[in-house]
Amino acid sequence: MVDWYQKLAESAETGTPPAASMMVSGACVELTQAFDVLPLYPEVNALQLAIRRQSLEPILAAEEFGYASDNCAYVKADIGAYFKGITPTGSPLPKPALVLCNFVGCNTYVKWFEHVSVIMEAPLYVLDVPFLRAGEPSADAIAYVVRQLKELVVKLEEITGKQLDMDKLREAVWCSSQVEEYWSKIKHLARRSPSPFDAYFDAITLMGPLYVHRATREGVAFFKQALEELELKAELDREAGVRERFRLVFEGPPPYPHFRAFRDMFAKWNACAVASTYSTVGGLWEFGARHDPDNPFESIALHMIEHNVTNRNMQQRNEQIKRYVEEWDADGVIIHFVKSCRLFSAGQGDMREYFSRTLGVPTLYVESDLADPRYFSTAQLQTRVDAYFEALEMHKSARTSAHVG
Amino acid sequence: MRFAAGVDVGSTQTKAAIVEQNAGPVAFAIVDTGASVTRAAENAFNVACREASLQPADVGFVVGTGYGRYKIAFGNAQMTEISCHARGAHALFPNTRTVIDMGGQDSKAISVDDNGHVLDFVMNDKCAAGTGRFLANAAEVLGLGLAEFGALSAKATHPVKITTVCTVFVESDILSYLALGKKPEDIVRGVHLAIAKRTVSLARRVPLEPSVTLTGGVSRNEGMVAALEEVLGVPLQVSPQAHFAGALGAALHALDRVDASFESGVWRTAV
Ligand code: SF4
Numbered sequence: 001m002v003d004w005y006q007k008l009a010e011s012a013e014t015g016t017p018p019a020a021s022m023m024v025s026g027a028c029v030e031l032t033q034a035f036d037v038l039p040l041y042p043e044v045n046a047l048q049l050a051i052r053r054q055s056l057e058p059i060l061a062a063e064e065f066g067y068a069s070d071n072c073a074y075v076k077a078d079i080g081a082y083f084k085g086i087t088p089t090g091s092p093l094p095k096p097a098l099v100l101c102n103f104v105g106c107n108t109y110v111k112w113f114e115h116v117s118v119i120m121e122a123p124l125y126v127l128d129v130p131f132l133r134a135g136e137p138s139a140d141a142i143a144y145v146v147r148q149l150k151e152l153v154v155k156l157e158e159i160t161g162k163q164l165d166m167d168k169l170r171e172a173v174w175c176s177s178q179v180e181e182y183w184s185k186i187k188h189l190a191r192r193s194p195s196p197f198d199a200y201f202d203a204i205t206l207m208g209p210l211y212v213h214r215a216t217r218e219g220v221a222f223f224k225q226a227l228e229e230l231e232l233k234a235e236l237d238r239e240a241g242v243r244e245r246f247r248l249v250f251e252g253p254p255p256y257p258h259f260r261a262f263r264d265m266f267a268k269w270n271a272c273a274v275a276s277t278y279s280t281v282g283g284l285w286e287f288g289a290r291h292d293p294d295n296p297f298e299s300i301a302l303h304m305i306e307h308n309v310t311n312r313n314m315q316q317r318n319e320q321i322k323r324y325v326e327e328w329d330a331d332g333v334i335i336h337f338v339k340s341c342r343l344f345s346a347g348q349g350d351m352r353e354y355f356s357r358t359l360g361v362p363t364l365y366v367e368s369d370l371a372d373p374r375y376f377s378t379a380q381l382q383t384r385v386d387a388y389f390e391a392l393e394m395h396k397s398a399r400t401s402a403h404v405g
Numbered sequence: 406m407r408f409a410a411g412v413d414v415g416s417t418q419t420k421a422a423i424v425e426q427n428a429g430p431v432a433f434a435i436v437d438t439g440a441s442v443t444r445a446a447e448n449a450f451n452v453a454c455r456e457a458s459l460q461p462a463d464v465g466f467v468v469g470t471g472y473g474r475y476k477i478a479f480g481n482a483q484m485t486e487i488s489c490h491a492r493g494a495h496a497l498f499p500n501t502r503t504v505i506d507m508g509g510q511d512s513k514a515i516s517v518d519d520n521g522h523v524l525d526f527v528m529n530d531k532c533a534a535g536t537g538r539f540l541a542n543a544a545e546v547l548g549l550g551l552a553e554f555g556a557l558s559a560k561a562t563h564p565v566k567i568t569t570v571c572t573v574f575v576e577s578d579i580l581s582y583l584a585l586g587k588k589p590e591d592i593v594r595g596v597h598l599a600i601a602k603r604t605v606s607l608a609r610r611v612p613l614e615p616s617v618t619l620t621g622g623v624s625r626n627e628g629m630v631a632a633l634e635e636v637l638g639v640p641l642q643v644s645p646q647a648h649f650a651g652a653l654g655a656a657l658h659a660l661d662r663v664d665a666s667f668e669s670g671v672w673r674t675a676v
Contacts, residue, residue, distance in 0.1 A: 357612060380511075383486070383528075387486075387526060391524070394522045398522065
């Protein structure tokens with residue numbers, strides 16, 4: 001990630017390579033890679049500011065400008081950062097050559113990117129991705145996205161002055177397919193007990209590289225090494241008899257401004273996230289889907305429509321979590337409701353009921369925000385988390401004694 | 406060691422309970438929390454010990470609960486008020502399946518199994534809407550003491566409609582009804598019904614199964630109990646000790662651990 005920020009800083013100074021602003025979910029980074037265009041993610045900027053505890057200043061600046069208090073805090077952190085000239089690392093970020101709104105699932109994206117385009121005085125291209133209402137995308141939906149991807153190729157050709165090199169595109173798509181394979185294997189390592197890593201809190205360190213380097217050889221090497229290291233760790237943990245006390249599935253993005261405090265609330269109980277939906281924002285690969293170098297455009301379109309959690313409907317999200325609970329052998333589900341995120345949070349009350357009542361899976365629902373530090377109340381969250389584990393512990397011991405007896 | 410204690414540090418009052426093995430509760434105590442949570446916890450515990458004619462050292466294990474649980478200097482362990490209210494309500498009424506706890510600063514609904522173990526719970530959002538603090542504020546605007554405020558509700562004939570459950574905005578609602586010449590009892594009843602609706606909608610998020618037991622300080626407010634029963638459509642179980650349910654539950658959890666604490670060498674520091 002340091003390397004990526006460095007490249008962005010170089011691009012800011014020299015204008016090369018050009019950068020394109022994109023959304024993380026359903027990003028067609030394979031296509032930008034084929035043109036050597038750097039991806040620039042406003043969401044990543046917002047979360048980097050939040051985790052470094054720098055998001056409040058830009059959020060307040062955006063509110064002063066007129067954004068409402070319940071607007072998405074990612075939007076306000078990002079937009080306010082442009083107003084204030086703040087960047088996460090302190091080094092400059094380039095002015096995008098293209099603002100590419102690969103709009104999946106959340107319609108906030110459209111307004112957000114319109115604003116970025118106006119503020120940065122950069123051309124906007126809105127790539128409209130149909131929402132996945134039914135089980136699978138229709139042939140028309142795929143063709144519709146492919147047609148727009150081809151329009152985008154023309155835009156990228158104009159910006160870079162280069163023709164699309166199909167071999168280069170296939171190579172980028174191949175790299176993604178390899179990264180997805182490794183990432184999927186890493187996710188499956190968490191099915192072991194103990195899990196060698198936390199698939200929510202630790203996963204964020206692998207999610208950045210997934211967004212930024214997925215379509216490159218460096219990305220392939222990085223994820224290969226990560227898999228090898230985690231396999232080794234899994235072995236060592238097993239030999240040492242390390243055990244997690246609780247295995248959990250997390251839904252929703254983390255409260256970045258209080259990441260450490262939130263993490264500690266679960267660490268205190270020796271609980272480990274064995275799976276999370278948030279780690280599939282950049283792609284849902286653990287159930288077998290991959291980019292396909294033989295069908296580059298179609299497989300990019302499929303990723304945008306089908307293989308990222310943001311564009312999937314509520315039943316599919318529930319089903320995804322249910323599979324994690326069953327196949328990753330989890331004790332319970334934690335839902336983190338994000339106050340300012342309408343897309344991800346809508347329906348989570350029903351989701352809670354589905355898991356706790358219909359399936360009988362102990363489910364905790366807590367609220368704060370992903371970028372606005374003002375919505376986090378440590379004492380109240382701590383009480384909810386502690387109460388959840390106290391109940392879980394009693395049920396576990398009741399179950400154990402029932403088995404023994 | 407036959408005795409164990411629970412101390413429940415709430416935002417307005419601190420409660421203590423002492424239980425004896427195979428005998429149940431032997432003493433309860435209540436003090437105002439005031440500015441020092443640590444001192445309030447000590448006071449409540451000492452008063453309960455005196456009440457039971459015990460020396461603090463006679464008590465084998467102390468569990469602290471409530472929002473100030475981590476500030477109790479002499480406790481052996483802490484548990485959340487959710488686990489403690491569930492256990493306490495179950496001890497008071499063993500047929501309890503749902504606990505509604507209304508305290509000074511928050512309200513919660515807990516679904517429990519037949520052992521008093523928590524199955525599910527929901528708590529009100531961060532603000533004081535619909536809690537004891539809200540009622541106290543409304544009573545103050547009307548110039549009534551809390552006891553009068555609760556009793557007056559029964560006299561209402563045409564309860565007003567209070568549309569806010571915001572502790573700050575309710576004040577202007579009440580003042581405008583007074584200006585319209587509405588009777589205080591109708592306003593009081595309106596306030597109780599508004600909170601009851603909010604509390605019941607919260608409680609419906611856990612399986613709201615009978616029997617329903619009300620715990621927490623607000624349980625002493627008869628107007629609130631009547632309003633909750635009306636909105637729920639079922640009678641509530643309210644014990645004279647409902648206020649102590651958290652402390653009692655904590656004491657029972659402590660009793661579970663009395664023997665274990667000796668084995669593990671954990672011991673309470675002197676009070
Ligand atoms: S998905 Fe949520 S966090 Fe992301 S842009 Fe939409 S509202 Fe904001």
